[in-house]
Amino acid sequence: MYGVIFEVEIQENKKDEYLQIATKLKEQLINEKGFISIERFQSLVNENKLLSLSFWEDEKSILNWKKNLDHFAAQKKGRESIFKDYRIRVVEVKRDYTLQSSDFKDR
Template identity: 25%
Template sequence: MMADFFADTPTPPYYAVVFTSLRTSDDDGYDDMARRMAALAAEIPGYLGMESARDSLGRGITVSYWFDLAAIQRWKADVEHLLAQRLGREKWYAAYRTRICRVERAYGFER
């Protein structure tokens, strides 16, 4: 269970893209696109993993992890991802924020 939830990230430094969103009620095609974007991101050189959660009110946070800023830029510029971004603004998101962070330190606990 834990291995499926946490991204397998290396020793820092690396980068995190934090995507916080509020969904609309329009679900038409969203789940398929979300699965496609997760699979496509995993193909980008420098992709390290992803963690995501959404509540019943449509508030969500997805954190994707990347080796460097160049990998994030490749993801941002991907043609299919650009289409998903456009559809997100037009249909699926009432609002969102994207934040790019450098991870300097990471630690955790598992029982």
């Protein structure tokens, strides 16, 4: 399993536009082969800084989504007129457990 950590700082007065685009893309994203889940978080100290955390079955699925034409157009628009800055990290999940599945629950 892989995770994509997308940190973005939005230009002033562009947050609503960004969120509208993201909402439209999510309709396609949830049907993308290899997609597992996505969540979005907002910084507590900078309301224009957001983080999207998505999980994927494999790296190939991430690359396929990156090439999606609507996603590609959204990336271009973001770089040209919405983003102040961004950072993307693609990570491989080495372990995945919960409170219920953890070995520490009985200790």
